[in-house]
Structure formats: structure tokens, C-alpha cells
Amino acid sequence: MREYTNICPYDCPDACGLVVTVDNNKVIKVRGHKEHAFTRGTLCPKMVHYEQIIHSPKRLTTPLRRVGKKGIGIDQFERISWDDALHTIVNNFKHTIDTYGSESILRYSYAGTMGAVNSPAGDYFFRRIGATNQDRGICSPAKQAAFRSVYGDTIAIKPQEAQHSDLIILWSINAIATDLHFLHDVNVAKQRGATVWVIDTHKTYTYDQATHHVYVKPGSDGALALGLMHIIHRDDLADIDFIQRYVQGYEELVRDVLPTFTPDYVSSICGVPAEVIEALAHAYAKAKAPFIRLGSGVSRYGNGSMSCRCINALPAVVGAWQHLGGGLLSSASSSQYLNKSFMQQPQVVTPAKRLMPMILLGDLLTNPKALLEHGLEDTSGGVPVHSLYVFSSNPAITAPNQNFVRQGLMRDDLFTVVHERFFTDTCAYADIILPATSSVESDDIFNSYGHYTIGANYQAIPPVGESRSNWQVISELARRMRLDDPFFKMTELELIEQMVRSSSKLSQEEQDRILQGDLVEVELPENYKLDFKTPSGKIEILNPQENIPLITYREPYGDGEPFWLIVGNDIRILDSSFCEMEFDDLELMKLRMNPDDARLYNINDGDVVEIYNIRGTVRIKVYFDAMVQRGTLVTLGVWWQSQSSDDAVGINALTASRPTDAGWGSTFYDVQVNIRKI
Structure with a gap:
């Protein structure tokens, strides 16, 4: 029996310190690491039994190829070898580039893992082959x-x-x-x-x-x-x-x-x-x-x-x-303490390619001119996406404007690869599915956007089944695409060491401790709170570089419907992560409504209703809650299709691909709906 120090890999500001107990190449227990300066030995309910996720019988363990219809289920797939899977992907990439141009390839990934190696694993590869770039900002x-x-x-x-x-x-x-x-x-x-x-x-x-x-x-x-x-x-x-x-x-x-x-x-x-x-x-x-x-x-x-x-x-x-x-x-500033730019290989200059904000996935898959219509540059002139490579994300359920996303994924002329641990909603639309490792099955390093502790994850168990990490797959694709950059020949351990040793913000002692597996809270400069790093050297309530220099109030979009829809956080899941777990509650997707509002629509507690707007309709059961503000409806969690109220669509069928006023972020909460009893 052996214990390993790890960091929770999920998209959460806490990035908890873990102690992973391994016996006979199997994780038998996960507990909080008491020496973590922020999480102090405690875990959230989602991670208390992480070993059940790691060794879940639902894990994908071999590559799969679709032999049936898109959008149905795992019974539409057959097992294949890794060699067959990679050969199919590379042949498709080469054919797509030769036939339609490199920008008809799109990578879509986000924060299924927050590791500094495996989260951005595909960034340079897809830039190197000339694919459409992805602006990886959707959350905040x-x-x-x-x-x-x-x-x-x-x-x-x-x-x-x-x-x-x-x-x-x-x-x-x-x-x-x-x-x-x-x-x-x-x-x-x-x-x-x-x-x-x-x-x-x-x-x-x-x-x-x-x-x-x-x-x-x-x-x-x-x-x-x-x-x-x-x-x-x-x-x-x-x-x-x-x-x-x-x-x-x-x-x-x-x-x-x-x-x-x-x-x-x-x-x-x-x-x-x-x-x-x-x-x-x-x-x-x-x-x-x-x-x-x-x-x-x-x-x-x-x-x-x-x-x-x-x-x-x-x-x-x-x-x-x-x-x-x-x-x-x-958000904390800990990312600057690792040389994360190394994963981007900024010294290698490649031709500029179009950049797709994540929120426009459905738009671009269904309309090649979508970027141009949103006022964005498109160096391809509006080439359709013909190859989609998805990892660390589940866009069929988490991306806005879900009906457009699924319509795009259903295209017969779209070749889709999904690299995942479990058969998610997005997997149902794939042509090739690749099994992914969990955080204890590969090497990586983690900082946090909620505190200043950094830690390396060293592999604790062999990969489950034939699963491979994001980096392992990307580096092999690079080899098969005949990209001879030394970068692609580096191991995860070598990448970790490079990001730590080339950091200008970590002391020698901090570097040594991180690489030997300690959880290190980095030391911040003296008087850092009053060292305002702006052009004026001051806090800029008025920023002359902004389109609207002085802070003021702007109204949200709204949709002209009577109710604001609030999609809050369910403590059992994180976005759509952890939906693979078994839950005692058979009704996972519920709607909370103020009873005074409900009476105006002749709705009773426990009724099934439809909430709808111009983008879609969702069927859901109502529960009265006097603490819900009048004029608002509340639901918690982004559940998989199989866990949704009518096993048809998720809550993002109602959300829009409209951008925020800066940053091209999502407006998931800027949605209004109407309601009707059925």
C-alpha cells in the first residue's frame, strides 16, 4: 500500500490537496491533504469517493468507432485498436486539409482537467497544423x-x-x-x-x-x-x-x-x-x-x-x-507562477488563422459565415468545419444554444473525435471515441484560480484499460502528422519540469519542493496589494483604454419574456462533471418557482410544465419555493440528457450564444423564458 500527494483536477477554484491511497495498482481511498494551505485536509462531497469514479464500470476503456447512427448511444459503436483509431483520425485530418483547407478543422476543449500540461495539450498542435483557433473562454x-x-x-x-x-x-x-x-x-x-x-x-x-x-x-x-x-x-x-x-x-x-x-x-x-x-x-x-x-x-x-x-x-x-x-x-493570480506559455510555444510563428469564441460553436457548426455575421474576422472567408476534435469538454450539453450545437453535431459531413473518460452526450455524436485517463493515471501540475498553492500530480496507478492522457494522444497525433518539433517528443514529466524551472516567479526552493511532490503555497511580494500594475499606477475606475472609459450601469440583454431563468449550482455536480455518478434522487432536474407567480399561470406544486423562448423548449417539474423572487425561475445543475426531465434536451436549449460586453464570455444567466402548464 502506498500514498500519493495529488491535486483535484476539476474546474473549481479550490483545487484541493488530495492523499491518494493505492493498493495493488488500484485506488482504494482518497482523502484531503492536511498540509494544503487553503483546503486544509477537507474535501467537498463530490470528491470524497473519487476512487469510485476512477474505477467506475462506466469508464471508457478502449477506442470506439461509430457504426450506427449519430446521437443515439453507445450501442452504435464498436471497439477498435488505438492504431486504427489514430490512423483514421490522421487520415481524416490530412484529407480535410487537402480538400477544404486547414481551418476546416476545429479543436474544442475546456476545463475537464485543469492540469497545466493536459488542459492546453492541443493548443500548439492545432495551431501548428493551421486549424481554426479556439478562444478558450466561456466561464468568466x-x-x-x-x-x-x-x-x-x-x-x-x-x-x-x-x-x-x-x-x-x-x-x-x-x-x-x-x-x-x-x-x-x-x-x-x-x-x-x-x-x-x-x-x-x-x-x-x-x-x-x-x-x-x-x-x-x-x-x-x-x-x-x-x-x-x-x-x-x-x-x-x-x-x-x-x-x-x-x-x-x-x-x-x-x-x-x-x-x-x-x-x-x-x-x-x-x-x-x-x-x-x-x-x-x-x-x-x-x-x-x-x-x-x-x-x-x-x-x-x-x-x-x-x-x-x-x-x-x-x-x-x-x-x-x-x-x-x-x-x-x-480570481487568484497563481497561474503566473508557472511558465505556462511554454505549452503554447510562442517562439514558433505560424500564419494567423480564424479564432472562434467558444460560445459560437453551435453557430459555426451550422453556419460557416457565423464569425463574419458576428463582426469577427475570419481568415478562411467562411469555410465550414468538417473535422471536430473534442477533449476535456462536453459541448453537446454545456455549450449555449444547445439546439444549434446538436444540429451541427448531427451533420453527416462532420467528422467528430471525442476523447473522454465516460460516454457523455457529446460522445453520442462522435465518429471516433478515445478513452481518457483520470488525474491519477498520468503526470501533471496544477495551480489554482482561487488560491496560491501549486502542486504536481505524479502518476499513482497505471491507466485504466487502454486509456491515454490528452498529451499522450496529441503527441502521437503530431508524430503521425510528421511534425518534428522537439516539443512533441517531450514527456509529461519533462513538460512539468520545464514549466517550473523556467518560471521567473518561483524561488529555487519553491521549484525544488514542487518537483519533489510538495504542496507549495508561493510567497507573494511584500506590499503587493498596493502595487497597482496599471498604466497609471493607480486603480482605474476610469480606464481611457476602454470603449466606455468610466464605470456606469448597462442593462442586460433580456429576451422580452416574463421570467428570468437562473441556472444555479447543484452541490452534487460541477457543470456536467460528476453526472456519471449514481444519485438517489430520481428527479435531478427541477424548477423552483414562487407560488404567487404559479397561481397566475394555474400551476400547482409538482406540475410538469414547459419553459420556453425563441431558442427552445424544456419540459420540467415545478416545485414551489417562497424564497424564489417573483419574476424568476430557478433550476440547479447542467445535467446530461438522460438525466433531464424529458430525456430530450438540457437547460442550455434556452441559453443564447450572445457575448458578454467584454471578453466574449458566455451569457448563460442572461436568459428569459415563458412558462405553460401541460
Whole structure:
């Protein structure tokens, strides 16, 4: 029996430290690693029995070739050898390039693994063969763009500093489901007397963690932030000394924007009573070290980036950054401590190719001119996609505008490869399926976007069945495509060492410890919180490089339907990951509705209804919940087709491929629907 130190590979800010116990080449137990500086030995419910996922009888263990119809199931496939599978893929790539041009090949991948080797494994390969590039931002690029707009390349605050705060705002983050270990720091602060406010669109699992709750109308968070700043200025609560030294644009904000955002006006937008806005503004401004933990939900509207810019300005107005425990955490900056650019091989210049934002997958698969129609450059002139290679993602269920995505995947002239651990919805549309390893079956290295601990994952068990990692497959495809770059001949261990040893931000000691398998919390520079890495050297509430330089309020898209649809987080799954598990609840996809709204539509508790808009229709069962705001509907989780209410479509049949106002991110939450009883 042997124990291995590992990092959880999933798309979560916590990136938990794991201790993996192996006996006879089998994982028999997974527990939290007590020496991890942020997760401290605890795991979320999803990972407590990770060994059941690793050794699940549902794992794909051999390559498969489709011999039946698309979109049906695994019974439409036959087993083949790896040699046959790779030969088929390479022949298709060569034929596609010769017949249609290289940009008719598209790679689609995201964060099925967050490893610095296996997440971007295909980036350089597909650039090297001239394929259509993929802008790999779908989750929260609008939030990231907002932080850069206000703070540039400033290092983000350590989450543990929240322990020293006397007022914490959990803004648009369901921490129980998406940032569980941050609540340890919140609870330490509470024990020291801190108050906790939750700002969200609906009651979440995190409700009981807070002393105060503020429910806003979807997409109105930016107006609330401006309303708070209006009161802070009106009542002389702003830190003028800090502002004069560290903030650019406050004078313009006070003159041109804030006068409009009175408590009553903001209340009319947000639905928050004016007296609550007043109370929150005073509590925040009078706190010694207020801390905001900003989630990604607020960024997934058409106004998402501007809303986040407004929220990012709050700690600047009250001078929170100068105090221990004060500030705002949007995403941690730990990725800069590894030389991740090595995986992109930036020194190799290749011809510019078209770039597809992830949200436009369905558009491009069904309309070759989609990029041009969205005002984007298309160096191919609008060549159709004929070859699609999918890994670390399940776009048939997770991409927006699901009906377009599935329509595109059903095309007879589209050759699709899916590299996966389980038979997902996307696998049903594949021509070739390749079995993928789990995180304990290959080598990789992980940082986090929620804290500053870095750790290497060294292989703990042999691959299950014939599974191979992303990098192993990509490097073999490169060899068969006769790409002789030395990069493709490197092993995962060599790539890990290169990213660590060539980092300019890690000390020699930190490098050595990471490579020997320790969980290392990197040391941040002294006084980093006040070292604002922007062109002005200040916090830029007014950023002259932006299309809209000064922060303000913008409305979300909306759809002209009576209900906002909120797709929250189900604690049992992460996006569509973990859906392969067995669940006791036979009704996984449910709709929560305010009973007063339901009565207007003659809907009873437990009725099956259809929610619909111009993009699609979803059948689902309604459950009454008086805590749901009127005019909103709430459902949790992005479930596989087989787990959906009518075994037909998922919730993303209702979402749009409209971009956020910056970053070309998804607007998954900017969706309105109507409802009818059936």
C-alpha cells in the first residue's frame, strides 16, 4: 500500500490537496491533504469517493468507432485498436486539409482537467497544423476583463486574508457549492466578530453562512454597486486620502455617474429596498477591513464585465486595500507562477488563422459565415468545419444554444473525435471515441484560480484499460502528422519540469519542493496589494483604454419574456462533471418557482410544465419555493440528457450564444423564458 500527494483536477477554484491511497495498482481511498494551505485536509462531497469514479464500470476503456447512427448511444459503436483509431483520425485530418483547407478543422476543449500540461495539450498542435483557433473562454472572461480594466496585472489578494476582515460580502458566489474551503476563512472571521452579507439572485446553499441577505434582480448588480458608492460619497464615508493617492477617475465618477444612482432609483432597478441599500453602504464603508469575494454569476450577463468593474471599484472608494483583511478577490493570480506559455510555444510563428469564441460553436457548426455575421474576422472567408476534435469538454450539453450545437453535431459531413473518460452526450455524436485517463493515471501540475498553492500530480496507478492522457494522444497525433518539433517528443514529466524551472516567479526552493511532490503555497511580494500594475499606477475606475472609459450601469440583454431563468449550482455536480455518478434522487432536474407567480399561470406544486423562448423548449417539474423572487425561475445543475426531465434536451436549449460586453464570455444567466402548464 502506498500514498500519493495529488491535486483535484476539476474546474473549481479550490483545487484541493488530495492523499491518494493505492493498493495493488488500484485506488482504494482518497482523502484531503492536511498540509494544503487553503483546503486544509477537507474535501467537498463530490470528491470524497473519487476512487469510485476512477474505477467506475462506466469508464471508457478502449477506442470506439461509430457504426450506427449519430446521437443515439453507445450501442452504435464498436471497439477498435488505438492504431486504427489514430490512423483514421490522421487520415481524416490530412484529407480535410487537402480538400477544404486547414481551418476546416476545429479543436474544442475546456476545463475537464485543469492540469497545466493536459488542459492546453492541443493548443500548439492545432495551431501548428493551421486549424481554426479556439478562444478558450466561456466561464468568466468578462469577470477577468473587468479586473484587468480596473487593476491591470495587479496580484490578487490571498483568500486567507479574509480571516482578518470585519465585514465579508459573498457577492454572486454560492460558496458552499463552488468555493467551499473559503468558508473556513469566513468562519474564522465570524468567530472574531465579522458580519457576512450574501448578495445573490436567489437563496442558495450558502444562505446559512450569512448574517444578512440581499436578493437582486438578475443582471442588476452593477446598479447596486453604484448605489452603494452614491451613498458612501453622499455621507462623506469615502477614503479621500486613499483615493487621491491611489485612484484614477473618482472625481469623474462623482460628477458624471453617481448623482443618478440614488437609493430609490437603484431600488427600482435591483428590487432591493432603499433602506437595505443604505444599511449595506454604511456597514461596508464603516468596516475597518471589508472583503468582497466576487463570484462568476454576475459576469454571465450581457452587462457582466461592466457590472464587475463597478463592484471592483468599491474597495477603492473606501480604501479597503490598505488594511489587513480588506480588498476584493475575483480570481487568484497563481497561474503566473508557472511558465505556462511554454505549452503554447510562442517562439514558433505560424500564419494567423480564424479564432472562434467558444460560445459560437453551435453557430459555426451550422453556419460557416457565423464569425463574419458576428463582426469577427475570419481568415478562411467562411469555410465550414468538417473535422471536430473534442477533449476535456462536453459541448453537446454545456455549450449555449444547445439546439444549434446538436444540429451541427448531427451533420453527416462532420467528422467528430471525442476523447473522454465516460460516454457523455457529446460522445453520442462522435465518429471516433478515445478513452481518457483520470488525474491519477498520468503526470501533471496544477495551480489554482482561487488560491496560491501549486502542486504536481505524479502518476499513482497505471491507466485504466487502454486509456491515454490528452498529451499522450496529441503527441502521437503530431508524430503521425510528421511534425518534428522537439516539443512533441517531450514527456509529461519533462513538460512539468520545464514549466517550473523556467518560471521567473518561483524561488529555487519553491521549484525544488514542487518537483519533489510538495504542496507549495508561493510567497507573494511584500506590499503587493498596493502595487497597482496599471498604466497609471493607480486603480482605474476610469480606464481611457476602454470603449466606455468610466464605470456606469448597462442593462442586460433580456429576451422580452416574463421570467428570468437562473441556472444555479447543484452541490452534487460541477457543470456536467460528476453526472456519471449514481444519485438517489430520481428527479435531478427541477424548477423552483414562487407560488404567487404559479397561481397566475394555474400551476400547482409538482406540475410538469414547459419553459420556453425563441431558442427552445424544456419540459420540467415545478416545485414551489417562497424564497424564489417573483419574476424568476430557478433550476440547479447542467445535467446530461438522460438525466433531464424529458430525456430530450438540457437547460442550455434556452441559453443564447450572445457575448458578454467584454471578453466574449458566455451569457448563460442572461436568459428569459415563458412558462405553460401541460
